[in-house]
Amino acid sequence: MPVIEVRDLVRKFGDRTVLNGVTFSVEKGETMIIMGGSGCGKSTLLRHIIGSMKPTSGSIKLFGEEITTMPAPQLEQLRLRFGMNFQFGALLQSLTVGENVALPLVENSRVDPAIIDLIVKMKLELVGLTGFENLKPAEISGGMRKRVGLARAVALDPELLFSDEPTSGLDPIMTAVIDRLTHDLTRKLDMTAVVVTHDMVSAFRIGSKMIVLGAGKRAGTIIAQGSPDEIRNHPDPEVRQFINGEPDGPVPLKLSPEDYIDRLLGHPRQKGVAY
Amino acid sequence: MTLRAELRTFFFLNREILRWIFLGPFQGRPVRTAAVFRQMVRIGVQAFPMTALTSLSIGLTLAMQGAQELSRMGASAYVPNLVAVTILRELGPLLVGVVVIGRSGSAVTAELGTMKVGEEIEALEVMAINPVRFLVVPRFLAMLVMLPVLTVFGDYIGLAGGWTICHFAMDMGTATYIQRLMEAGHPLDLYSGMVKSFVFAWLIILISCQSGLGVSGGAEGVGQATTSSVVTSILAMLVANAVLTAVFFVF
Ligand SMILES: Nc1ncnc2c1ncn2[C@@H]1O[C@H](COP(=O)(O)OP(=O)(O)O)[C@@H](O)[C@H]1O
Ligand SMILES: [Mg+2]
Numbered sequence: 001m002p003v004i005e006v007r008d009l010v011r012k013f014g015d016r017t018v019l020n021g022v023t024f025s026v027e028k029g030e031t032m033i034i035m036g037g038s039g040c041g042k043s044t045l046l047r048h049i050i051g052s053m054k055p056t057s058g059s060i061k062l063f064g065e066e067i068t069t070m071p072a073p074q075l076e077q078l079r080l081r082f083g084m085n086f087q088f089g090a091l092l093q094s095l096t097v098g099e100n101v102a103l104p105l106v107e108n109s110r111v112d113p114a115i116i117d118l119i120v121k122m123k124l125e126l127v128g129l130t131g132f133e134n135l136k137p138a139e140i141s142g143g144m145r146k147r148v149g150l151a152r153a154v155a156l157d158p159e160l161l162f163s164d165e166p167t168s169g170l171d172p173i174m175t176a177v178i179d180r181l182t183h184d185l186t187r188k189l190d191m192t193a194v195v196v197t198h199d200m201v202s203a204f205r206i207g208s209k210m211i212v213l214g215a216g217k218r219a220g221t222i223i224a225q226g227s228p229d230e231i232r233n234h235p236d237p238e239v240r241q242f243i244n245g246e247p248d249g250p251v252p253l254k255l256s257p258e259d260y261i262d263r264l265l266g267h268p269r270q271k272g273v274a275y
Numbered sequence: 276m277t278l279r280a281e282l283r284t285f286f287f288l289n290r291e292i293l294r295w296i297f298l299g300p301f302q303g304r305p306v307r308t309a310a311v312f313r314q315m316v317r318i319g320v321q322a323f324p325m326t327a328l329t330s331l332s333i334g335l336t337l338a339m340q341g342a343q344e345l346s347r348m349g350a351s352a353y354v355p356n357l358v359a360v361t362i363l364r365e366l367g368p369l370l371v372g373v374v375v376i377g378r379s380g381s382a383v384t385a386e387l388g389t390m391k392v393g394e395e396i397e398a399l400e401v402m403a404i405n406p407v408r409f410l411v412v413p414r415f416l417a418m419l420v421m422l423p424v425l426t427v428f429g430d431y432i433g434l435a436g437g438w439t440i441c442h443f444a445m446d447m448g449t450a451t452y453i454q455r456l457m458e459a460g461h462p463l464d465l466y467s468g469m470v471k472s473f474v475f476a477w478l479i480i481l482i483s484c485q486s487g488l489g490v491s492g493g494a495e496g497v498g499q500a501t502t503s504s505v506v507t508s509i510l511a512m513l514v515a516n517a518v519l520t521a522v523f524f525v526f
Pocket of ligand 2: 042043044087164
């Protein structure tokens with residue numbers, strides 16, 4: 001039974017369709033990589049899977065249970081089994097770094113305060129932030145905040161980890177540290193992970209399965225899905241452009257001169273008028 | 276949001292708060308006492324100087340105006356009565372309410388609003404920590420305790436303000452002043468003021484929290500929510516005050 005099963009997920013904001021029939025599943029122990037251009041709906045997809053947004057239509061199952069219609073108390077129970085690392089950390093500004101990591105333990109476990117202290121130190125050590133316990137989130141950099149977010153997400157040793165761009169804004173060494181951590185958690189402790197990333201190196205380093213969300217005409221749909229090798233050799237030109245990081249391709253850098261003028265004017269050009 | 280939706284949220288928030296206070300402890304989710312005390316300091320204790328200043332100035336001016344008007348009728352001996360009744364029954368609770376709305380209610384809205392915008396509320400929910408229990412309940416309890424306390428404190432400072440005028444400007448003895456206060460001020464006046472401030476506290480903190488949690492749209496949204504929370508709190512308090520005054524007249 002898959003740990004995550006998303007079927008025909010559709011989400012509209014007003015009349016804008018951000019997710020348009022997304023279907024995929026993640027098996028236990030896998031690391032699923034979600035790729036796609038900025039603003040294509042990756043964070044929105046994660047928000048739906050963790051139950052903080054409700055889809056317009058479609059089904060999402062976590063550990064075999066449908067969460068789109070689940071009552072709040074049950075969803076809360078389910079949330080104890082997974083951790084989420086937000087794109088911008090989402091740390092509580094009023095608490096210190098250490099208190100942030102301790103929060104899930106203090107609130108949702110019966111662990112002794114002395115042990116919590118130890119666990120917090122261990123988790124911060126994992127993400128390379130030993131000694132920063134007593135600083136406030138406002139006093140550390142964006143990349144550090146993100147790592148604190150990761151430490152907090154794994155504080156309760158969840159079965160399932162969601163990570164939204166965990167390595168963007170980190171230096172190559174720290175990126176490698178975070179990748180190693182995710183890799184170890186999934187391969188050694190059998191944790192399941194869903195990671196959103198733009199970093200091709202780290203995507204192919206940790207991913208065991210990948211999906212690519214499309215842009216333009218195919219916005220909100222999965223345009224490629226498979227193992228890292230399948231994605232690397234994918235025939236789709238948009239996927240190739242994305243993986244190889246080319247500025248121009250199916251996702252256009254510039255509009256054609258005609259389109260450009262149309263867009264500037266806000267209406268199609270009149271026939272026979274010279275520009 | 277429409278007024279109806281706002282009212283529905285208001286009652287929902289009420290229900291959630293009461294549920295966490297009274298049922299939570301039996302589900303292994305007791306009130307976070309330490310947080311309540313922290314909020315009591317921020318909402319109440321830190322509002323003491325401002326409350327004192329406002330009440331003192333009102334006590335002073337009330338006595339001055341009263342002395343001026345009453346002496347024309349040769350009734351300047353009744354200044355303490357005027358001060359006592361006005362402050363205990365009406366002005367004390369209202370003034371302290373306004374001070375607390377401006378200082379603490381707005382701060383609560385701004386803080387919760389910033390947390391909403393910074394995805395902190397969402398993060399709490401995803402960590403299976405209920406934001407109402409974690410954030411709203413401590414502020415609610417702190418306000419419910421501290422506003423009546425501040426009101427009693429403000430009442431006394433206001434009466435002391437009246438005393439300053441009577442004693443230094445009108446040569447009234449301290450003993451006379453106190454005696455007149457006791458004659459004029461019925462305990463029921465004090466109690467009615469307390470009941471009022473309790474109701475005000477309930478309204479203020481719920482409106483502040485609801486406005487904060489309902490913020491959308493960045494820093495601008497936080498600013499707008501703070502303004503509207505102050506305005507709504509003051510309006511709600513004035514309406515409640517009129518209703519309660521009418522109710523107390525019946526007794
Ligand atoms: N709460 C919201 N209300 C309206 N539109 C939203 C909301 N959240 C996200 N969107 C829209 O959804 C699209 C995808 O956003 P997001 O998931 O954050 O992209 P990304 O792939 O960069 O993480 C964007 O166009 C954004 O404007
Ligand atoms: Mg994103």
